[in-house]
Amino acid sequence: MSSTLFPRYDSLQKSFGTAHGPALTHRSAVARVPVPEIRPELCVAYSVVDDAKDKAKKLSDEAAKEFEKGIAAAKPKKQTIELYSGKYYAACTFGGMLACGLTHTAVTPLDLVKVRRQVDSSLYKSNIQGWGLIYRSEGLRGIMTGWSPTLFGYSAQGAFKYGWYEYFKKTYSDVVGPERAHRYKTSVYLAASASAEFLADIALCPFEAVKVRMQGSLKSPYKGTLDGIRQIMASEGTAGLYKGIYPLWARQIPYTMMKFASFETIVDMIYTRLPGNKNDYSKVVQTGVSFTGGYLAGILCAIVSHPADVMVSKLNAYRKPGEAFGTVISRIYGDIGFAGLWNGLGVRIIMIGTLTGLQWMIYDYFKIFMGFPTTGGAAPPEEKK
Template identity: 75%
Template sequence: MYKGNFEAWGKISRAEGIRGVYTGGSPTFFGYSAQGAFKYGGYEFFKKYYADLAGEQNAYRYKTGLYLAASATAELIADVALCPFEAVKVRMQTTIPPFANGTLAGLNTIIGKEGVAGLYKGLYPLWGRQIPYTMMKFASFETIVEAIYHRLPGTKNDYGKGAQTAVSFTGGYLAGILCAIVSHPADVMVSKLNANRQPGEAFGGALSRIYKDIGFGGLWNGLPVRIVMIGTLTGLQWMIYDYFKIFMGLPTTGGAAPPPNKAVSTGP
């Protein structure tokens, strides 16, 4: 329909007004609010849980694996909260006129036609998109922030709250670029499945049919704008999250120090 993102925004706004550009904004707000609560809260919980299981020395030695495991587990749960709202959002954005005027109307319409299962028919591809995305998001963020503090003079604690949140935004933006690249093909497929999956069609059959229609190149449509969107969004997420942690009297995320050396007993 469009040759580029700016052309798309221009045509949509001329045809539908500025509200047209924000079609699906309501389910996006509710869906990603629910997902964010489970994702960030779950990540903190599972990071500590897995670290306690591994022990202090092993948790530091295998910290990247710990970040990956904690983020994957948190996202697995968070996507169950996100999926119904994502189904409404995608359908609102891919039907003309939008099939529903708001989140509640969209949920009721889908349930009325397809039952509760209709809200979750995109769950598997959502996991396929979001779990690798979140693993990259958290692990790369932690690694990038640690590398930034490693290159700066002094230690993380030598810097004020404003400087630490600036590091969080920078690390989040760079991590967001990697996230967008890793998850974009699955994001395209999620949108296609929610919009075009036929009633009763098997998941594998739908994937094959859609891929045959769009090809490998079609999986990367819209990547540049998604890099800008996800980079900015992820940077702001980490900055806001760390501001909240500071407000609560907690340390900012990332830049972990090595565990203290423990004295080794040599006998009585």
């Protein structure tokens, strides 16, 4: 009979014991009767069971190992993107597109009434009255007039603005060195944001021209964004899409410089006054700080850029074909005066404050999702000994 059919000696010891060993049954120990030695040839059944247990244990161990391998393979691999690499800037570009495109589109009703009041201050007595009149005459679709060029235009602008800002901030910091970059960080923020917005407005301008014309008229002259671009190019050429680029730069570059520099400064001040370091706080707290800093920065942005915003609205609506830029600016200022440059400031503060706060919150949440540190509140570089 094969040896595999017999139990091992240690198994017999555990199960029965021997006459000479200490393992006795309870009854045998009481009676002091020695247990006869177990004959292996009579234990074929025990041999089969014992062998099956060994094989089952081996199979169980192998199955456990395979299961662990399967779990490890099923887990998603953590993607790590090196900071300041091409992929990092591409991710920031996408985050900026989300932050600006979604938020500007969401506040289209506010923007619509603001633009119409800037074009004709006597049109509505208040924002509430404006929305009521538009809704009664055009319905909900009328309140959302201009949403499509807003979505396309500010998605493109946000992508350029945030992506290039991250690039220029790093580049300018490297040029001056880490210690000077920290000492003059506000100057770095201002230079980086101005450079980024200059490029972003080139992407925004054609869509802004369509948006303002759609919103500035009581009845939109275009069916949509593409129809507006087609009609403008047909009647005025490519120059018609960019005739508002100078006032757009005048509005957006100071706006963005204030937006980024003040945001970074405010966030830095918040973390400086909180106990501990920035990294000690949860991601929820960090995005809350981003929203607070963005909202406060947005109020400053609205004040700084509002006169130019009024000019952009007026210029796209009233500039005559071939009319010189200086001529139309003088004509508009002569019509509205200095006080007219501040028409609609209240609603713009609410709109821009909310916009900027939400943009920074979305952008920094996206950075957290990608595994990047949030914007602002960075520790100063260590001094060289």
